[in-house]
Amino acid sequence: MDKLEQDFLRGLQTVLGQPNPFVPLHEPEFMGNEWELVKNCLDSTFVSSVGKYVDRFEVMLAEYTGAKYAVAVVNGTAALHIALLLAGVRPGDEVLIPTLSFVATANAVSHCGAIPHFIDSEFKTLGIDPHALDDYLKQCSLSGSEGLTNRFTGRRIAAVVPMHTYGHPVDMASLLDVANRYHLPVVEDTAESLGSRYQGQHTGTFGQLGTLSFNGNKVITTGGGGAILTNDAELARQAKHLTTTAKQPHRWEFFHDVVAWNYRLPNLNAALGCAQMERLSDFLGRKRLLAQQYQEVFRDIEGIGFVVEPANSQSNYWLNTLQLRQPSLEMRDRLLTAANDAGYQCRPTWTLLHKLPMYVDCPHAPLPVAEHLEASLINVPSSAKLAGGGR
Incomplete structure (x- = not known):
């Protein structure tokens, strides 16, 4: 040695x-109210996707992060999948993501039928280097009626996903400047950065949408679990609709208006999340x-x-x-x-x-x-x- x-x-x-x-x-x-809230949830029998703890957890997340809306889902990958769809990512598009990231970042892009396009990091943040991204886009992209396209593949470049590595915020001011000049939607992968702030503002609230993860190894956990953050009321409505099988509200009728996903966070998990948020x-x-x-x-x-x-x-x-x-x-x-x-x-x-x-x-x-x-x-x-x- x-x-x-x-x-x-x-x-x-x-x-x-x-x-x-x-x-x-x-x-x-687990040294707070976890046992009490989970037992209360069990006693209520509302352990699935309907219940007071899901609503409470979403309110707590929105209040803490400063986002206007939070939509709780089953995990961070599901959150990023839906956020990318809501940002306009479609099959055959390319999405700019860091190559230094957990595999879920790329998998969520693939779940949209899109193609990950890998970008370099910078030493000081470990996340996407906005200046290297700018230089690269000058060389590889074209702007046209379809938006930004990759001059070598001909595919549309639909969004950029900064990921805040190990909780260290990306240089969001510079990243947003690049994204705005190229008219690229920003979807933040905030899976690792609950509690992290850039220039006093919580990560996940800079782009059109941000996503959180509450896996067992995160700062707080719901066992599994994730959330979509946004300040846009319509995007929040669509997020909740698409993650709840697109079921139209009705006293008894089952009517679903689009192909959607059963991604809503169960009330039982949300009860654990509420107790964790308290700490x-x-x-x-x-x-x-x-x-x-x-x-x-x-x-x-x-x-x-x-x-x-x-x-x-x-x-x-x-x-x-x-x-x-x-x-x-x-x-x-x-x-x-x-x-x-x-x-x-x-x-x-x-x-x-x-x-x-x-x-x-x-x-x-x-x-x-x-x-x-x-x-x-x-x-x-x-x-x-x-x-x-x-x-």
């Missing part, structure tokens, strides 16, 4: 204490404390550093991330092996999406920064309960 591996493990132990026997990457925490500020406060502890401990370790929130932003630090000073897949994997062998669950960033077998033939920009990041990022344990080194 070389010096960097030793320093890496020593740093993890300083922040997290001794594993007993294993420190997970990110655990949910969101506490979760975020402890996660920031944990991030500060990592930053302090790894500040002076040669060869590796801690990824901090970008300027003009407040990150939720969903997953704390270390970065090798020099990218090396071999060294990255050695550190991952050492950490997991020692009882600390650490993981690399995702395999870049353009490398996955189902997406290798999709169009992509030059991706030097994303490839650098893939070979240098390591996620370390990030549960709120770990702040202070305790479990």
Whole structure:
């Protein structure tokens, strides 16, 4: 074991204490009203897509994020699927997304019958680089009566999807400037950034629509679950309609006016979400404390550093991330092996999406920064309960 591996493990132990026997990457925490609200939901027998907790959860999300409307759905992928459809994405279109993202971002595009078009990231945010995007679009796109098209494939470029990686906000001012000049709808993938803000405004509220995820490893969880955010009343109405099988309201008649989806969040899950939302500020406060502890401990370790929130932003630090000073897949994997062998669950960033077998033939920009990041990022344990080194 070389010096960097030793320093890496020593740093993890300083922040997290001794594993007993294993420190997970990110655990949910249920120490509030979760049992009470879930039991109340069970007692009511309204456990499916109708019930007071779905409505309450949507109100809580809208109030917290500042969005005018929130529509709760079964997971983040479903949320992004419907948001892209509402933004006008159609079969055969291309959608600009970061190659450094979880596979759900690309899958949601594919569920629309569209084609992911992969874009590079920037070092300071880990998300889409607006300036690289602008330079790339000058070379590969044409503006015409059908909107923006890819000059090489002839397909329409229908939208851009910034994803706020590990909770760190994208440079939305620059991204929106590029999107507006090219008349591209913006759909934010906010799956990882509940509680993150850019210039004081919550992520997911800058574009036409934003989407959230409440998977078991997120800042708050509903077990599964997601939500669509928007400030547009008509888009919110359509989102609710399309995620509820497009059933027309009636006392007894079953009439559905378009092909739609059964994507609504069950009331039982929403009850859990309401209790989790009550504790969101506490979760975020402890996660920031944990991030500060990592930053302090790894500040002076040669060869590796801690990824901090970008300027003009407040990150939720969903997953704390270390970065090798020099990218090396071999060294990255050695550190991952050492950490997991020692009882600390650490993981690399995702395999870049353009490398996955189902997406290798999709169009992509030059991706030097994303490839650098893939070979240098390591996620370390990030549960709120770990702040202070305790479990």
